[in-house]
Amino acid sequence: MTKPRSPDPDFEARVRHSFAEQRAMALLGASLGAVAPGEIDVILPFRDDLTQQDGFLHAGIVAAVADSACGYAAHSLMPAAARVLSIEFKLNLLAPAVGERLEARGRVIRAGRTITVCRADVVAVTGATEKLVATMTGTMMTVI
Amino acid sequence: MTKPRSPDPDFEARVRHSFAEQRAMALLGASLGAVAPGEIDVILPFRDDLTQQDGFLHAGIVAAVADSACGYAAHSLMPAAARVLSIEFKLNLLAPAVGERLEARGRVIRAGRTITVCRADVVAVTGATEKLVATMTGTMMTVI
Amino acid sequence: MTKPRSPDPDFEARVRHSFAEQRAMALLGASLGAVAPGEIDVILPFRDDLTQQDGFLHAGIVAAVADSACGYAAHSLMPAAARVLSIEFKLNLLAPAVGERLEARGRVIRAGRTITVCRADVVAVTGATEKLVATMTGTMMTVI
Amino acid sequence: MTKPRSPDPDFEARVRHSFAEQRAMALLGASLGAVAPGEIDVILPFRDDLTQQDGFLHAGIVAAVADSACGYAAHSLMPAAARVLSIEFKLNLLAPAVGERLEARGRVIRAGRTITVCRADVVAVTGATEKLVATMTGTMMTVI
Secondary structure: OOOOOOOOOOHHHHHHHHHHOOHHHHHHOOEEEEEEOOEEEEEEEOOHHHEOOOOOEOHHHHHHHHHHHHHHHHHOOOOOOOEEEEEEEEEEEOOOOOOOEEEEEEEEEEEOOOEEEEEEEEEEEEOOEEEEEEEEEEEEEEEO | OOOOOOOOOOHHHHHHHHHHOOHHHHHHOOEEEEEEOOEEEEEEEOOHHHEOOOOOEOHHHHHHHHHHHHHHHHHOOOOOOOEEEEEEEEEEEOOOOOOOEEEEEEEEEEEOOOEEEEEEEEEEEEOOEEEEEEEEEEEEEEEO | OOOOOOOOOOHHHHHHHHHHOOHHHHHHOOEEEEEEOOEEEEEEEOOHHHEOOOOOEOHHHHHHHHHHHHHHHHHOOOOOOOEEEEEEEEEEEOOOOOOOEEEEEEEEEEEOOOEEEEEEEEEEEEOOEEEEEEEEEEEEEEEO | OOOOOOOOOOHHHHHHHHHHOOHHHHHHOOEEEEEEOOEEEEEEEOOHHHEOOOOOEOHHHHHHHHHHHHHHHHHOOOOOOOEEEEEEEEEEEOOOOOOOEEEEEEEEEEEOOOEEEEEEEEEEEEOOEEEEEEEEEEEEEEEO
16 A cells, blocks of 8 residues: 555644543553554553453453554544544454553554544564554544 | 343352453443343443543443443353453444443343354433443353 | 434335345345335345355355345435445354345444444244344445 | 464365355355465456446455455364354445456464454456455354
């Protein structure tokens, strides 16, 4: 795919400002990593209070960071005035979500005027080792 | 569908015990509501620190309670020694998640030996009013 | 849910006319059953040439009739000039698709101005017996 | 990802034999393309009798070839005696499915003992031009 471009030269500031307003991300301890047009990383350090009954990160918490990564990947390609809305997403859990931190790598697959489709691969990082633990496909809507 | 039965007479205690070990649910302030064979409700009071940039509950938080409702609905029909694992889920967001609280109503659609498929309707409750805000279909695996 | 109404008094003729233009449905031998606002049934008699390697109806064929049922359920609630487009769907296969015929029962869960979310339960019918063999959740877009 | 290996040296013959038994593929005119461990292509020449009301290939037909590509990608990594079953799949439609032919490229993302997760990108090919028209994520089960 050719590298996408944002119609908004200030897309990075806009994405970072909006992400900072997602209070749920603050509660979970998630932060923005790399921000590029159509490509957003969200970082989540492992914490015991984010786990399910077996001590792995809860699938819903994995979904939360993957959804934010998808949403902002879509948002980064939208006009300055646009808001982004998640219509639906699907998450496949591939391996137990354990490690030092998760990285959810949201990438736009297809950006349309109204509908943008994104994928987020979620990897668990421990030292120099990465393991794919989940993958999301999500549909995002541009709201003007 | 005929009313499902659990092979484990102590399924309710087992479900409540396991749910109490999901530390992520405690962080979000979610609790178990009604527990019946194949039918589990999870309750989430609205809190400002669970929101996304527009002040609605974050889609990932909605996913988290819906996934727990699906997982325990499946778990309630499993043998006493079994663990439950989310393989995948899909969430459609139907309306902004705002209100006094969410109720995620997990219901088993088809219970198999290895694979159980569940649905969770998520309603926002405000006073006597209910509004369907999201619906999940999830696939759960029995691990012995 | 309150019974939905169509903004188009001629919705049934419109749905039947459009369905007749789906040449893929003719190839598979599928036909429209009941047509009501937000509720469309598609009927598929079993045929050996629709099967996969184990002699069950191919999951893609099940998807085809479920998608048409969802699409026309959405279409039935749209204005007369609108076209309907499938954005995405997810199908869970619950039991082998065998029997005299399949019935895919498409129902609108939430109709919006741009986005309509539908569900289709697919049952295999043999004599007086029905068995749920698959369930779809699909997202449809109104195109004007 | 490291290149996957099949536990069955005769996996290609096994896959081709099983595909030939999918009578639905013959009806649609679909055939197997490249077959490698964890990587299966299914080819579908455009035909007017596979279309929906706007003259594009029907989403269900797209799903059918994508599901077969996913299923056999999973199957290629299974032991010789195993059968493969689609548990669920999700298809996002990204662009109108028109062109000389479709190619559904099924790839295994994660192969487990019981559960294998696959992706299939579906491209429309016209001359030397390719366009991504759909993407599927599917969950397949090994049945022994």
